[in-house]
Amino acid sequence: MTLDERQKEIIDDFAIYDDWMDKYEYIIELGKDLPQIAADKKTNDRLIEGCQSKVWLDFAYEDGKMKYSADSDAIITKGIIGLLIRVLNDASPEEIVKSEMYFIDEIGLREHLSPTRSNGLLSMVKRMKMTALQALSKA
Amino acid sequence: METTAKRKFNVREIREDFPALRQLIYGKSLIYFDNGATSQKPQFVLDAINKYYSKDNANIHRGVHLLSQRATTEYEDARKTIAQYINAKTSDEVIFTKGTTDAINLVAFSFGELLTAGDEIVISAMEHHSNIVPWQMLCERKGLTLRVIPINKHGEIIQEEYEKILSKKTKLVAITQISNTLGTINPVKEMIAKAHAVGAKFLVDGAQSIQHMQIDVRDLDCDFFVFSGHKVFGPTGIGVLYGKEALLDKMPPYQGGGDMIQKVTFDRTTYNELPYKFEAGTPHIAGAICLGKAFEYLNQFDLEAIKAYENELLDYAQDLLLTFEDMILVGDSKKKTSVVSFNVEGVHPFDMGTLLDKQGIAVRTGHHCTQPLMDFFKIPGTVRASFAFYNTKEEIDVFIAAVERSINMLK
């Protein structure tokens, strides 16, 4: 699936729900399924700033693809990073650097997040792109 | 507004006074439980803002023309209203500032100029950042020491520790009358007497208490009392520093050097230096006038009736919250105002706050600008519901149902 197709899938998923509580239910479920980062990798250099909750993001670069794992002490935050990972996992660093996360606006998530959480979301996207750049420079 | 005969306390009628309460949030009636952060404004204050800018707007203390006189009179009348409300000896002891933070910074600078290396400032472990950081900056600037009185697990200042910390070196004690995070009411009157016994001055951070209790600065015998207008049904950007006249007289000005001081030097006696010495530049005229109106609004009520009602809300909410499994109330002092800070084991406060918001309920989550206090309780933050006299038990019922739904989703 291309990144566009993956974003389309999320947009379609969200379109089913009218009520934001249902959308959050979905986000929370996603949080519970998130690929877990290993406990010993929850270090400060993997911590993302800008969130009221803590987020750790780890990545591996294998066979030209990025593999992400993450965790947060807040489940909604976990779900949100889960959405990002669903789009960007197994993509090439080049694709990730170029990508536009338009699904966030399309599903109306950004306007539903508090400014702190919205900043946190931007920090997560930025960090994922940085890791892709890192992988490229090492490659 | 007529203030002699007190208005009967009727929450339905009071709610009518606050237009912001009549709105839908995500299609649900707004339930505003974030009164610790800021209060909503009554129509009476909103009308005054409108009237000021549409009819009286002029710069004060400077014009011969009628508008300027009118604005000046209203500005000074507001000062008198506030002075009376807090029972200051004269209105010269009431200095308009931008708010609590600004007032504390003023004292930290100006009173701080009178201090020398080795002197000590005392605060408590439950202070708001704005009653911590200005003192840290002062200590750095002047080589002073900051001492922190510890608290117990109920969220109360440990008085024995306070007494131990007090010494001849103590020059100022700065304590919040009510904790914004826990709702604890601190026994400031007794603490003030103890500070005075060692010759120290005392600043009361009244940011939270001004909304909830009758303030009498002379009965407290505090040397400074500071608060923000926006937390007491007035506008943002305006607040008050009350200080004892003799003390304020001794303190050098804080800001702006130029205008006001020259004018003071040429035109005024020493007595007249206050309060203008501390109000450099064009002040927030509309803010001050409308803060006066907020107190006029409050003056119609019997504050004891308000307090009793708010306590009822607090007890009601706490009892219902405690029926949830794994509910932890943070701060369970016997002496509290209508603030309830809580956590549910296994639920991040940020998640709870987000889901409550989606259900139309405004609470605050996080550290509430009291990070050292969060460190003490070893938590990242709390969910805080803070009630005002326009809140109702029906709203608390909706809130409790929303908390239940959120817990079910999050656990």
Ligand SMILES: Cc1ncc(COP(=O)(O)O)c(C=O)c1O
């Ligand atoms: C106890 C306390 N002190 C100080 C402040 C700071 O007030 P402001 O931000 O209005 O200056 C607050 C506001 O949250 C407070 O609750």
